[in-house]
Every structure is written in structure tokens, then in C-alpha cells.
Amino acid sequence: MRVERLSAAQARRVALAAQGFAVPRPAGPVGVRQLQGLVDRVEVLQIDSVNVFCRSHYLPVFSRFGPYDRSLLDRVAARAPRRLVEYWAHEASFVAPSTHRLLRFRMARARDEAWGGMLRAASDAALLDDVRAVVLAEGPLTALEIERRLEAVAPRERSGWGWNWSRTKRAVEFLFWAGEISSAGRTPQFERRYDVTARVLPPEVASAPDPDPADAVRELVRRAAASCGVATERALRDYFRLRPQQTKPAVAELVEAGELVPVTVDGWRRPAYLHPAARLPRWVRARALLSPFDSLVWERERTEEIFGFRYRLEIYTPAEQRVHGYYVLPFLLGDELLARVDLKSDRAAGGGGLLRVRAAWAEARVGPGTPRHHEVAAELAAELALTADWLGLDAVAVEPRGDLAPALHAVTRAA
Numbered sequence: 001m002r003v004e005r006l007s008a009a010q011a012r013r014v015a016l017a018a019q020g021f022a023v024p025r026p027a028g029p030v031g032v033r034q035l036q037g038l039v040d041r042v043e044v045l046q047i048d049s050v051n052v053f054c055r056s057h058y059l060p061v062f063s064r065f066g067p068y069d070r071s072l073l074d075r076v077a078a079r080a081p082r083r084l085v086e087y088w089a090h091e092a093s094f095v096a097p098s099t100h101r102l103l104r105f106r107m108a109r110a111r112d113e114a115w116g117g118m119l120r121a122a123s124d125a126a127l128l129d130d131v132r133a134v135v136l137a138e139g140p141l142t143a144l145e146i147e148r149r150l151e152a153v154a155p156r157e158r159s160g161w162g163w164n165w166s167r168t169k170r171a172v173e174f175l176f177w178a179g180e181i182s183s184a185g186r187t188p189q190f191e192r193r194y195d196v197t198a199r200v201l202p203p204e205v206a207s208a209p210d211p212d213p214a215d216a217v218r219e220l221v222r223r224a225a226a227s228c229g230v231a232t233e234r235a236l237r238d239y240f241r242l243r244p245q246q247t248k249p250a251v252a253e254l255v256e257a258g259e260l261v262p263v264t265v266d267g268w269r270r271p272a273y274l275h276p277a278a279r280l281p282r283w284v285r286a287r288a289l290l291s292p293f294d295s296l297v298w299e300r301e302r303t304e305e306i307f308g309f310r311y312r313l314e315i316y317t318p319a320e321q322r323v324h325g326y327y328v329l330p331f332l333l334g335d336e337l338l339a340r341v342d343l344k345s346d347r348a349a350g351g352g353g354l355l356r357v358r359a360a361w362a363e364a365r366v367g368p369g370t371p372r373h374h375e376v377a378a379e380l381a382a383e384l385a386l387t388a389d390w391l392g393l394d395a396v397a398v399e400p401r402g403d404l405a406p407a408l409h410a411v412t413r414a415a
Contacts, residue, residue, distance in 0.1 A: 004263060010280055011230050011265045011272070012306050012335050017279040018229030019296045020064045021286040021332065030061070030068035035076060036083055038064060043227050044239070045073075045094040046293040047086070049190060050315065052327045053343040054391060057094055059291035063332075067390040078185030081202045086183040086192070089240055090298065097205040100182075102220055103240075105213035107179030127171045132180065139195035140184035143172045146194065217242060218250040225260055227295065229278040232270040235302045239295070268305050284335040287383055289343075297330055297337075309337040309363065324402075325359040331380050338366050338376050339404055341384070345391055352394035355384060359401040360408045368403055377407035381415060 006014070016022055020041050026034060038061060039045070048056040058070050076083040077094055084094040087103055095103075127150075134149045135141060141149070147168040172194060175181045184195040198206045211219075224239035225231065231239075237247040251273065254260040260273040290297055292313050297303045303311050311330060314322040325342025333339075342358040349356075360380070366372045384396045398409040 006230065006263055006265045006272075006274070008265065008267045008306075009335070011268070013281050013284050014229040014274070014278050015231075015296070015306050016229075016284045016286065016335055017281050018227055018275070021288065021296070022279065022281045022284045024285075025064070025066040030065045030072065032072070032076065032083070034065060035061065035072060039084065039094075039096055041227065042295050043095065043099060043223050044089045044295055045084070046090050046291075046295070046298065047092045047094060048293050050327065051190070053329075053345050055190070056291045056293045059289070059329075060294050062387070062390060063288040063290055063294065067386065074185070077183075082200065085200060087179075088177065090238075090295070091241075091293075097201050099220075099223070100201065101205050101208055102211060102216040104179060104210045105216055107177070108210075110174075110177040110179075124167070124171065127167060128175065131168065131171045131175060135175075135181050135194055136196055139181070139199070140193035141195075142187060142191045142193055143169045144191070146172055214250070217246045218253060221247060221250040222254060222259060225254070225273060225275040226277065228275070230263065230265065230272050230274045231302065232268065232272050232305075234270065235299050236273065238299045238302075265305075286332050286334065287379055288332045289329045289341070289383055289387060290332055290337075291329065292327070296332075303330075303337075307337040311337075311340075324361055328359075331376075331383070333376060333379050336363075338363050338372075339380055341380070341404075342401075345393060346397075347393070349397075352392065354395055354397045355388035355391065355393045357384065357396065357398040357405070357408065360398065360404040361402040362404040368407070373404075374407055374411075377404060377411050380404070381408055381411040384412070385415065 020038060042060065045057045045060055058073060061068055061073060077085070082097060085097055085100050086092065086094060087100050088106065089095045089099065089103065130150055131146055134146050138149065147166060150168060176194065179197055181194045182197040182200040183192040184200050185193050187193060220240045220242065221236050224236045227239065228235055233247060233251050236251065237244060251260060255262060255273070259276065261276055263272050263274045265272045297311060300311055303309055309330065314324065314328065315326060324340055327344065328340050328342045330337045331339040331341060339360065339362050341360045344356040344358055345353065346356050347353040362373060362376060366376045388396050396412050398405055398412050
């Protein structure tokens with residue numbers, strides 16, 4: 001598909017198709033094959049520690065596939081041969097081992113930069129050697145377990161740093177950032193269990209030579225373009241958090257090679273690039289709640305360009321200043337983002353727990369009094385019920401905040 005201009009609606013459908021929303025959810029159980037297909041498509045599952053509703057990395061799979069066994073994702077990241085490994089890709093993320101290899105230039109840069117900042121003394125270098133030795137001998141271990149092993153040998157200064165990290169935690173995170181150790185899975189408390197990277201990666205990836213940095217960046221941009229379908233240079237850069245001086249030459253080379261097609265999208269302020277294999281479906285009939293960290297919406301300017309949906313995460317905003325709520329998920333219906341809900345999994349509630357809708361808001365075009373307001377409420381109620389069942393919660397409870405809350409409450413009560 002080679003075009004020079006796309007309408008806003010066409011660009012929206014291209015982006016949704018590239019992210020896996022243009023096909024029906026699987027009718028049967030979701031297995032490793034489907035999960036691998038999704039990883040190949042979106043490349044990155046961002047990780048976040050907030051668990052007020054559900055850990056973020058589980059949600060993109062549910063958004064595209066519907067109910068699935070969350071332990072499937074845990075297994076492919078914690079058992080050899082791993083199909084997912086952790087590293088700083090977009091932010092802290094699960095990526096395929098082949099993508100981890102493409103990020104080795106970032107690991108090298110981390111080593112160079114950290115020696116001048118994170119590591120300040122000869123004692124830091126000695127501590128790194130001690131951490132390496134413990135992980136090599138006994139890994140996988142959490143940072144606290146590593147610290148306890150070292151404390152048993154010789155008590156150490158436990159001075160705080162950053163987020164009240166001890167010196168040992170700081171050393172462990174440096175080695176993770178530098179690629180010398182990796183996460184071999186997570187504990188039930190969501191702590192990383194660190195091991196030597198060569199034991200975490202599949203042998204063929206661990207032993208592969210480091211790619212040339214320019215080649216690696218070009219491949220990352222190529223993969224970002226396939227995952228986005230159509231995107232500005234800024235969005236291609238943001239997908240793997242690359243730098244402008246890295247991305248711009250890569251984009252130019254891919255355009256020259258015919259692997260990116262320059263396009264103009266109606267309403268977009270910047271030039272865009274279309275992946276040659278991108279699909280342009282006639283329609284998209286999706287229904288999904290989206291994690292704030294889903295790759296479809298994580299770049300807020302792109303979300304506003306594609307969907308006309310202004311989205312800000314308000315977790316770190318003081319409660320009295322929040323507009324929509326603490327942990328707010330956009331609601332995708334068809335090919336539009338039409339609502340947003342502030343969700344909490346309340347497992348302390350009586351019985352089997354409740355999925356609490358702390359607030360529900362409709363976009364203006366489907367607000368109260370518009371023809372589609374009840375339809376959006378009904379579809380959202382159905383998706384919330386499906387979500388509650390997937391999370392093992394007994395029911396959905398809608399609280400009276402937001403202009404969609406009354407209609408959503410009425411539909412939920414009638415169900």
C-alpha cells in the first residue's frame with residue numbers, strides 16, 4: 001500500500017491494525033503461539049509496579065485477546081527458553097530476546113555514563129565485583145537477597161540514594177542497566193530475581209556478537225514502524241526511547257530503501273511515515289480497556305493526533321487536582337476512544353471482591369444526551385464484566401462520579 005496522503009480515519013485504522021485490534025479476539029484458549037504473535041507485533045510490553053487495578057504488562061494481552069491465563073505470561077518470562085526478557089526498552093519492559101540484543105548499544109552507553117555519575121568511588125567498583133560474584137554463584141536472587149549475602153560476609157554502609165536505595169541495590173540496578181545481569185523472573189511481590197545475563201537469554205542470543213549500533217537503531221526503527229503502522233519521526237523514536245540524532249538518519253535510510261513511505265495525514269502537524277506492509281482495514285470493530293502504558297496510547301501526543309483524545313496519567317497529581325481519577329484507562333470501541341474509567345480491584349470487599357469504577361467519563365461526542373451515550377455505557381459495562389471475571393472478582397460496582405457514571409450504573413444494575 002503506497003499512498004502519499006491518508007485521512008485521519010484511515011491513519012487511525014492503520015494504527016489499530018498494526019497494534020492487533022483489527023481482528024476478532026480468539027474464540028478458544030490463548031496459548032504460547034498467540035502470545036508470541038502479539039509480542040512479534042507490538043514488540044514491547046511495558047512494566048509498571050502500580051497494582052491498584054492490574055499490573056500493566058498483563059493488560060495489553062487481555063485488551064487484544066480477551067480472558068487468558070496470566071500465568072502464561074509469567075512462565076514465558078521466567079522459564080527457559082525464555083520468549084520474553086526484561087530491559088529498558090520503552091521504559092522497563094518485556095521484550096523478545098532478539099530485541100534485547102539490539103539494545104546492547106544502550107547497555108554500553110549505560111556503562112560509560114554511569115561510571116561518571118552512579119559510581120563515584122573505588123569502593124563502588126569493589127561492590128560491583130562482589131555483586132557479580134554472588135549472582136554468578138547463587139543466582140537468581142532478589143536485590144535484598146544479594147544484599148543479605150554480602151552483609152553476612154562483611155557489614156556495609158547502607159546509605160540511601162535516589163529512591164532510598166542502598167548501595168547494594170544501586171550496584172545491582174547498574175549491572176542490570178549495563179546488561180551484565182538480567183531478570184530471571186519476578187517474585188509474587190514483583191521483585192526482580194537477578195541472574196547472569198548469559199543464563200537468562202537463549203544460548204544463541206547470548207553468544208551472538210553485538211550488532212553495530214547504527215544497524216541496531218535502524219532495525220529498532222524498522223520494528224517500531226511495523227508496530228505503529230503509520231507514525232511521525234517523534235513516535236518512531238519514542239517507541240524504543242531512542243535519541244533524535246540516532247533516529248533521524250535511520251528514518252532517512254529506511255525511506256531511501258523503500259522501507260518507509262513518507263505520507264501526509266490530515267490533521268497531523270508533522271510529516272508521517274507509513275510502513276509498506278501496513279494494513280488499511282475497511283473498519284475496526286474492537287472493544288477494549290487500555291492500560292495507560294499500552295503501546296497504542298503511551299505516547300500522548302500520538303494518542304491525541306490519532307484519536308482526538310487528550311490523555312494524561314494523574315497518579316502523581318494530588319488527589320484534589322485530578323480531573324479524571326487515579327488509575328484511568330481509555331475505552332476503545334470500534335476505532336475510537338470514547339470513554340475513560342478510573343478502576344480499582346477491591347479484593348477486600350465481601351465475597352470474591354469488586355471491580356470498582358471510581359469514575360466514568362464519556363468523550364463529548366458521546367456525552368449525556370447524545371444518540372450513542374447509552375450504547376457506549378452498555379458496551380463498557382460488558383467489557384467491565386468480562387474484565388472482572390478475568391480478574392476473579394465477583395461484580396462491578398460503579399461509583400457516582402463522571403458524566404458516564406449514571407448510565408453505566410443503570411446498565412450494570414440491570415445486567
